[in-house]
Amino acid sequence: MKTERVLPDVSEADVVLIGAGIMSATLGMMLKLLQPDLRITVLERLDEAAAESSDAWNNAGTGHAAFCELNYTPEKADGSIETAKAISISESFEISRQFWSYLIQENQVNLSNSFIKSIPHMSFVWGDDNVNYLRKRHAALTACHLFEGMEYSEDVEVLKSWMPLVMEGRDLLEKVAATRMELGTDVNFGALTRCMLEQLGKMEGVNLYFGYDVRKLRQRPDNRWSVRIRHRETHTKHKVRGSFVFIGAGGGSLPLLLKSGIPEGNGFGGFPVSGQWLKCINPAVIEQHHAKVYGKASVGSPPMSVPHLDTRFINGKRELLFGPYAGFTTKFLKNGSFFDLPLSLKVNNLHPMLAAGIKNIPLTQYLIDQVRQSPDERVEALRHYYPEARSEDWELEVAGQRVQVIKKDPKHGGVLEFGTEIVSGANGSLAALLGASPGASTAVSIMINLLHRCFPVKMQSAAWQQKMKQMIPSYGESLADDPVLLRKVRSWTSEVLGLQNIVDSKV
Ligand SMILES: Cc1cc2nc3c(=O)[nH]c(=O)nc-3n(C[C@H](O)[C@H](O)[C@H](O)COP(=O)(O)OP(=O)(O)OC[C@H]3O[C@@H](n4cnc5c(N)ncnc54)[C@H](O)[C@@H]3O)c2cc1C
Numbered sequence: 001m002k003t004e005r006v007l008p009d010v011s012e013a014d015v016v017l018i019g020a021g022i023m024s025a026t027l028g029m030m031l032k033l034l035q036p037d038l039r040i041t042v043l044e045r046l047d048e049a050a051a052e053s054s055d056a057w058n059n060a061g062t063g064h065a066a067f068c069e070l071n072y073t074p075e076k077a078d079g080s081i082e083t084a085k086a087i088s089i090s091e092s093f094e095i096s097r098q099f100w101s102y103l104i105q106e107n108q109v110n111l112s113n114s115f116i117k118s119i120p121h122m123s124f125v126w127g128d129d130n131v132n133y134l135r136k137r138h139a140a141l142t143a144c145h146l147f148e149g150m151e152y153s154e155d156v157e158v159l160k161s162w163m164p165l166v167m168e169g170r171d172l173l174e175k176v177a178a179t180r181m182e183l184g185t186d187v188n189f190g191a192l193t194r195c196m197l198e199q200l201g202k203m204e205g206v207n208l209y210f211g212y213d214v215r216k217l218r219q220r221p222d223n224r225w226s227v228r229i230r231h232r233e234t235h236t237k238h239k240v241r242g243s244f245v246f247i248g249a250g251g252g253s254l255p256l257l258l259k260s261g262i263p264e265g266n267g268f269g270g271f272p273v274s275g276q277w278l279k280c281i282n283p284a285v286i287e288q289h290h291a292k293v294y295g296k297a298s299v300g301s302p303p304m305s306v307p308h309l310d311t312r313f314i315n316g317k318r319e320l321l322f323g324p325y326a327g328f329t330t331k332f333l334k335n336g337s338f339f340d341l342p343l344s345l346k347v348n349n350l351h352p353m354l355a356a357g358i359k360n361i362p363l364t365q366y367l368i369d370q371v372r373q374s375p376d377e378r379v380e381a382l383r384h385y386y387p388e389a390r391s392e393d394w395e396l397e398v399a400g401q402r403v404q405v406i407k408k409d410p411k412h413g414g415v416l417e418f419g420t421e422i423v424s425g426a427n428g429s430l431a432a433l434l435g436a437s438p439g440a441s442t443a444v445s446i447m448i449n450l451l452h453r454c455f456p457v458k459m460q461s462a463a464w465q466q467k468m469k470q471m472i473p474s475y476g477e478s479l480a481d482d483p484v485l486l487r488k489v490r491s492w493t494s495e496v497l498g499l500q501n502i503v504d505s506k507v
Contacts, residue, residue: 005207005208007238009238009239011207012240013039013041013241014038014039014040014244015038015244015245015246016041016043016240016242017040017041017043017246018245018246018256019043019252019253020048020049020210021053021054021193021248021249022054022192022193022440023447024042024197024248025049025050025193025197025200026444027246027248027447028040028206029196030447032206033467034458034467034468035464037205039205041207041208041209041242042209043212043214043227043229043240044209044211044212045212045232046211046335047211048210049208050189051335052250052334052400053251053334053401053402053439053440054189054190054250054440055189056188056189056190056191056314057190057314057399058190058334058399058400059189059400060321061187062121062184062185062308063184063185064093064438064439065089065094065441066086066089066147067150068121068179068181068184068293069123069294069306069438070123070137070294070306071297072085072438073137075133080140081137081140083140083143083144087146089438089441090146090480093441094146094479094486094490094493095442095475096441096442098444098474099472100116100493101493102470102471103196104497108199109199110195111195114316114498115187115192116185116497117313118185119186119291119292119313120162120291121184121291121292121294122162122180122292123294124159124166124178124294124385125176125177127174127175128175130177131154131175135154137179146480149502151179151181152179152180153179153180154177159178162178163178163291163293165386166293166309166386170387183490183500183501183502186292186312187441188315211233212229212231212238213231213232214227214249215230216259217256217261217430219429223427225241225243225244225426225429226240226241227240227241227245244428244454246430246432247430248432248433250403250436251270251336251403252333254269254332254403255332255340258346260432262426264425265423265425266348266349267348267407267408267414268408268423268434269349269353269405269407270404270405270434271360271406272328272331272341272402272403273326273401273402273403274398275325275327275399275400275402276323276324276327276396277322277325277396277399278325278395279319279320279394279396280321280322280393280394286311287318289311292309293309293310293385294308295308307322307324307381307385309382310322321397322385322386323399324399326367326370327367327370328364328367328368334401336401349406351408351414352414353414355409356406356414359412375396378396379391379394402435403434403435403436404416405417405434405435418435418437419437419438420433420435420439420446421433421434421435424450424454428453431453431454433446448472448475473489474489
């Protein structure tokens with residue numbers, strides 16, 4: 001999607017969305033459905049939507065529902081498994097599924113259900129300790145109906161049928177085990193984002209501008225925000241005034257939050273982590289794998305660099321990716337500048353950044369080691385998951401950029417976080433989204449949270465409550481507490497999105 005629209009020197013809006021990724025698209029769509037008369041301006045520095053982290057090739061496309069991601073279920077000191085985070089992420093993904101189904105069913109987007117596909121989610125481990133962990137994890141998760149249907153096996157023949165590429169040629173001196181969840185999905189978040197923005201662009205009162213870089217934000221005496229913009233090619237300067245600003249600029253959010261001057265942003269810093277994939281170019285190999293197989297992160301590595309061998313569906317084509325290999329760069333965006341990190345250092349975040357840096361030297365070392373990996377070492381890492389991999393079948397692709405949140409901490413001075421953080425201030429007139437995990441899969445829940453924070457009165461109104469319930473039938477109720485409701489919404493979303501539904505097949 002491209003728009004050639006020219007931004008006036010000065011313009012007015014109710015809502016200004018900075019960045020054309022999945023977060024702004026989701027928020028814009030929700031706001032416009034909640035209040036159709038809102039004037040919304042979307043500002044994007046690149047020439048098209050979803051060209052950073054939200055693009056299909058820049059992320060793993062996993063519909064994160066905590067079926068296969070072992071980092072969401074850590075082992076506690078007493079040996080039991082922590083499931084709270086997994087349950088919350090799983091529920092959030094069901095909320096996203098409902099919103100997407102609503103958009104399709106109500107013809108709110110010109111989107112076919114092919115942006116999301118069923119693909120089994122599996123976790124695969126080797127070694128006694130890891131096998132014990134996976135067995136306990138399976139028992140702990142299947143106690144909750146969100147994980148109903150998850151299978152567990154240590155039987156080599158069963159595992160061969162689930163994941164032939166992973167098992168062929170494997171040295172079976174160590175025990176192996178896997179779980180399998182048929183309900184897993186692969187999502188093309190880029191296609192979804194572009195469809196939502198295309199639809200938004202057609203709506204009365206919505207303007208999308210591409211090629212415009214937001215440079216500064218200033219709150220005016222009348223409490224409205226003045227957003228200062230420069231066109232990236234012509235260097236013309238523009239202003240958009242808005243009552244509410246969302247900084248949904250992905251890796252670019254932190255510098256803009258710091259520029260906004262809201263006290264709530266003080267002390268925040270960012271630590272960029274880049275990523276790379278090995279992409280399979282041999283169709284015969286691609287055809288043999290039908291799963292997303294997640295392993296355990298190696299010691300010292302950040303949680304998002306858990307290796308996985310992933311079937312993908314991108315632009316109607318089946319693909320196979322392995323990774324991500326993490327790396328270090330000072331850029332905050334894939335299309336960013338090497339000055340991003342140094343320029344983000346401010347008096348108020350220097351101490352938290354240094355404190356977090358000192359505490360995370362093993363992580364920095366890990367990232368440097370990853371950057372220095374040779375092509376042969378990368379294929380060697382792949383062979384842990386696909387023992388018979390041949391280097392000539394794979395090529396290296398650059399993934400999206402993540403900026404992990406560093407924030408003040410009374411005890412340690414500063415801490416590095418791997419989640420997502422909404423920072424809001426100025427009486428809810430400005431909010432920024434920092435961090436990138438679990439990411440796009442939970443965009444709808446993140447935006448509902450933001451709406452509660454920034455539009456508390458309207459969110460309590462009968463009109464908005466009713467609309468929320470229409471868009472997300474489980475809104476206000478807990479899917480983790482209500483198995484009947486979960487079955488009902490899962491059946492509905494599976495049907496609209498054309499997905500596998502275990503509940504139906506069991507009845
Ligand atoms: C390697 C990797 C793997 C991932 N895997 C998954 C996964 O499997 N499942 C999942 O759910 N999530 C995954 N994620 C996370 C997910 O991709 C992100 O959470 C999500 O795409 C973030 O969306 P966003 O809209 O915040 O940011 P983005 O998609 O990055 O969009 C931000 C936009 O803002 C624009 N922008 C930046 N600065 C400015 C400025 N100053 N002025 C105007 N515009 C600006 C950018 O150009 C960009 O278009 C992954 C991320 C990475 C990097």
